[in-house]
Amino acid sequence: MKPSFGRVGVLYGGSSAERDVSLMSGAGVCKALREQGVDAHLFDTGVRSLAELADERFDRVFIALHGRYGEDGTIQGALELLHIPYTGSGPLASCLAMDKIATKRVWLHHGLPTPRFATLDCNADPRGLADDLGLPLIIKPPHEGSTLGVMRVDVVDQLAPAHALACRFDDQVLAEQFIRGRELTVPILGAGAGTRALPVIEIVAPQGNYDYEHKYVSNETQYHCPADLDPALTRQVQTLSEEAYRVLGCEGWGRADIMLDDQNRPWLLEMNTSPGMTGHSLVPMGAKAAGMSYGRLCVEILATARCKVRAPAGH
Ligand SMILES: Nc1ncnc2c1ncn2[C@@H]1O[C@H](COP(=O)(O)OP(=O)(O)O)[C@@H](O)[C@H]1O
Ligand SMILES: [Mg+2]
Structure with a gap:
């Protein structure tokens, strides 16, 4: 039909x-x-x-x-x-997820793991950041996507240029402990109790450098889906992604970005509430591994469309 x-x-x-x-x-x-x-x-x-x-x-x-x-x-x-x-997602969850700092505060409130962080205004001095967080760290503009303005800092001299770069996109920057390990992303469908994670994807970028170029331009980045993780770890990562999505109030669909450290502990980086849907994008890749075609995925997402703000009684 x-x-x-x-x-x-x-x-x-x-x-x-x-x-x-x-x-x-x-x-x-x-x-x-x-x-x-x-x-x-x-x-x-x-x-x-x-x-x-x-x-x-x-x-x-x-x-x-x-x-x-x-x-x-x-x-x-x-x-x-x-x-x-x-x-x-509705207005609030979309707005929350677009702000990486607010997102991390919600996750921490719910006891979900996200890398240690500090925030800094653009007119402040970034030199003290490494004292708290150690090196390497990563500096990013809290409201941008596609890795724009994100820079890894290995030595103190890189703090000022990284801070200046992120400040081209935002008035405040997010500095985060750098997690060495494997990069994962998890597509999620549904809402509330019906939330379900699709197969986990591992992203393997050259030199672990997953930037705009490696996301959209070069073809050197490799994607493994389902990621080569044992079943218990796979389930742990999927459950964490579902919780991260639910506590932000997300619905319909989304994608959680995660780093897995060298002790196999997952750390939440961010939630994407309107992720890429090109033929090469990651949500369609996860859906395919679950046996769902691109066309069916689009119809399934479309079927969940609704207005989320409840009209006052009598309207
Ligand atoms: N704390 C971190 N530790 C290690 N790598 C990170 C960290 N934060 C971001 N990255 C890297 O930078 C990329 C972009 O960061 P992310 O927080 O997902 O922002 P966005 O995708 O919105 O630009 C990630 O895909 C990852 O490769
Ligand atoms: Mg991301």
Whole structure:
């Protein structure tokens, strides 16, 4: 039976630093939905207005936007006001997950492991950071994605340039203990008690350097899915990812980024609430390992679209 979702918008593009990735995500999602019999239409929020979005009279939308204004709760809030059901997390969870510092505070509150960290304003002196956290450490802008502005600091002299780089993107920086080990990412679907992690993916980048170039440009990065972890560790990493997602209030779908240290202890780095959906992206890779095609994944995510803010009684 063909799914009946009415007229569906695929929001893509947008105006964040991750626009180019989103253009690919949206094109892939829209094509796949059409192949599944869905009446899907692309809508670029970077060039078209909210008034035009309202005029489109979509019955629901698939958010294939990444980064600011697309993944951070703002478009989600606008869709609530327009009463258009949308995929993924609501305004609060989206906004929380977009802020790596707020996310870590929530995880710590719930006793979930995340690397030790410090925050620093852009007009402050970064030289003391290594005293608390030791070296190496990693400095990142708390609201950016795609590894933009992220720099590893091995020696004290690199603190000032790393701080300056992160400050090109944000007013405050996050300095985090560097975790040596293996890099994992875990796609997650569902909500509440129905939350379920897909197979774990291990990312093996040349020299352990998983930056923008290695994410989107070069083909030297290797991905192993399912990751070569024993079943108990796999389950531990999946359960941790599900908890990390639930305590942030995420729903629909997401992807947790994790470092596994040399004693096989997992450390949560961040939660992505609107991850990449290109043909080479990681959520589709995890779905495939679970026996779910790209097209079915898109339909499954679309099926969970809803408005999350409860209208007051009588409306
Ligand atoms: N604490 C850390 N220890 C080791 N590597 C890290 C750490 N934080 C980030 N990284 C590396 O930097 C990359 C980007 O960091 P992440 O926190 O996932 O931000 P984003 O993907 O939003 O840019 C990660 O994929 C990982 O390779
Ligand atoms: Mg990441």
